[in-house]
Amino acid sequence: MAGLPRRITKETQRLLSEPVQGISATPDENNLRYFHVTINGPKDSPFEGGVFKLELFLPEEYPMAAPKVRFNTKIYHPNIDKIGRICLDILKDKWSPALQVRTVLLSIQALLSAPNPDDPLANDVADNWKRNEAAAIKTAREWTQKYAMSGGQ
């Protein structure tokens, strides 16, 4: 397409001018459809204190098609797999063109607060989560410390 759709321009402007607390999204210099994202681990979750890096890409059909989002930081979460893929309905069949980058990132933040082991992507993590939640949360905390905190990987 000739230029960047106005909607993407507008969303980018608003993300930068009115940032969401605990979330940052910056477009890549070379590709304005590609965003470098960080999400702070929500309070009272095993991910608290961590800063998680993600990448977000707006495909050609956006907003008719959902953005592609992936965790770059390793995370111990039943709905996020080893290579960072996210199991979130609004990124798949529940996508609506009325959703935005902002709402997607907020949903991911919420997913960190409320893991859903009944709809797992990482089966081993989900199993642990269901069998021994305390232990799973402990592992998640350790991973957060190891991979998502400064000094970590």
Add this chain to the structure above:
Amino acid sequence: MSEIHAMLDASNSLNIGADSALLLEKSVSVNIKEKLNLKSKLTADRQLLKTIVSPQRQSQKSKIKLELRSIVKEIAAKVTSSEINTEAHKVTAVIATLLGRSSSKIAASSKETSQGSSKVFTGSFPAMDDFSCQRCYELLYDPVTLPCGHTFCQSCLWISTMQNCVVCSKPLKQEELRLYRFNIVLVRILQKWHSVEYKGRSLTEKGINHLSKQNFGEAVKVLSEALSCVPGSHMALLHRAKAYYFLNLFDEALEDIFKVCQLAHAWPEAYYVKGEILYKLGCVEEALIAYFISLVLEPSKVCSRNKVRKILTQIIHHTEEREESDSKSLSPICRSPTNKKRSHGSCSTSPPYKLPCHLSTSSKDVVGLLGASDVFCEGVGSSNEVEEKTFKYLPHGYASELKIKSEDTCEMGSCLLHSHFPVDISYEEIRIKLEQEPVIDEKGQLIPVHLTPELESEIDRLLFNTESAVTRDLQTICNMSFNREVAVGGLLSISTTTLQRNVDQTLIDASDFECSLCMRLFYDPVCTPCGHIFCLLCIERCLDHNAQCPLCKRSMHHYMANAAESMEKLHPICDYVTKNIINQYLAVQLKERQQQHEEEIEELNQAQPIFVCTIAFPSVPCPLHIFEPRYRLMLRRCLEHNDKEFGMCMPVPGKPHHEVGTMLKVRDVTFFPDGRSVVDSAGFRRFRTSDCRVQDGYNVAKIKFIVDRKEADVDMIEQQMTVVYNDAVEWFTKLPVDTRTRIKSHFGDFPAQDNKINTENGPDWLWWVLAILPVEDRVKATILGNEDLLKRLGIFRKIFAILKRRNTER
């Protein structure tokens, strides 16, 4: 009493449509003889009429009544099934005469009431702008936008019996009506921009609710509160009048209803309620007129019709009774009881006489009253039944009033409580009616024009020369200018003050009108059944992918069915209220948005859309079934901005598509409710593509048209063409019958031989033959891209030679 039956029957079929007036004219010319007969009688009648002004001349009055009755009887005898409608009009004319007479007497009596209404109404007159409901003429409350794009209060849609949109006449699907939700953007704007009035509207709705639950005291309280927010709310006033009526506070009711009739003087409901109140107060003639106005404004209003019929029946019945007891002396009965009730009000000048029926109120009549009321309550369904019961007119004396109360309340009550919403005829209908029957005086309107002009002018004079408030109402209606602009206000108010609501500029914020799909100002806003607004183009594109509202996920199947309908009629849907508000209040932003829109369209037109599907040929039909989301979008854009054209190329592995293609012109489209469509198109130009890319999911490319080389040796080519044509015919006729039938149904008949040489594409038949040849598409594409006619003919000859050989081998 048969004439009464006739009259009842006739008033049953009372119908004042413009076409029935035409019908009437026809029948009048056919039945000239009858007409003359009738005319002479009515003229005679008119003579009598003049002498009747004094109430002392009772005997003459009875004579007139008798005369009228004989006319009615005569007409009734002629009422055949085929003529029932037009005959009904004649009867109505007679009724009008009767009324005219009554009106003359009202002259004096209505001075009292005129005092009531002459008090200048000081409340502000209602505004009429984009924020108004076209149904109740109040500020939109809980606005619901219909598929046709017009918006009404939800209560107006739910309670009324609206069959068609009163603005565009589009039929309403009743079963869908309750699925529609509030227009969310509008609700927000109304609450923000017109907060006080909106609150008043909400209180009015609450009051109406109380009224329907018969909490009359509470209703008065809430409606008064509403009126303190919006003093000129005719809805609140009307319903407070109703509530007062049920609380037996008739003076208060009357005061309110006068205001209503001033504010909305073409509102049948208002006149009906006015009639009810006046009737209760004993002003029978005035009540009759009010009912009549109501009936004229809304011919289908059953309760008004019943009331008119009831009062008229009383009059006639009474006359009859009086004849029987002719010797009885007629002592005029003063309406003192009624006057007593109203003495502190404005009614003290009421005259000492009433219609004859009042003159002979006797205790016997009062005794018969209950039975009579029963009959009336049943709506005077069967005339036989009416005849069997010896009902009496309803006296309006004080004594009887107490007795009537419960009955009347139940009868009228059901009408009052259940007919919350006004104007069952659209403004347009009234206009047409009045225009076509220009002399219409309220009721007289019906036919006098056709019966006797003198009589009509007589009625006219009687009605309009009086200074009664009631007739002034009529005059106002009749004199209303029907210029559209004036009339919108005219229907509502006699005021010529500005009808535009004021909007506090600081409250206007473009972000209240932002499409959640493109995040810009609404452009061609449309409202979904779930009440969400999007730009037309934005929502269309979403629905290509998913038949759900992008915001609430509710099913959009109804919307899509309606959209498909309007697409075919090339009448795009639109939320007119939102659009108009944006036009008016966000003109600058809209201009900018429009510019963006135009730039985008311009950008689209930079490249030709390419449908990658099959191979098409010039002049050969190419039917298509379009279901992929991206091609739905492409098709809509081509229909709107690309002269109904797009390119067709066949797919090629490893490439976007074959570089040679044919332009297709859409001849016809059928849209299905689910968004798919069937397109009837035909090829017309060949092209070669370059700069292929994808735009919004579908392919686009720059194209260069392929034009045949100029040929010098025309004779030789013509020779060649004839050879190939004959080969083709020979091959075609040898095909199995069912194959040929299939080919014909798809591509049309075998074309005649046209010798187009040195044109862009050469002979059309050659493309037709190429389309049906059993040759690989790849080969066909090569031929398609060849700009040398002679070479093309050569290839055809080779192909036919091969085909011939193959046939003989078999």
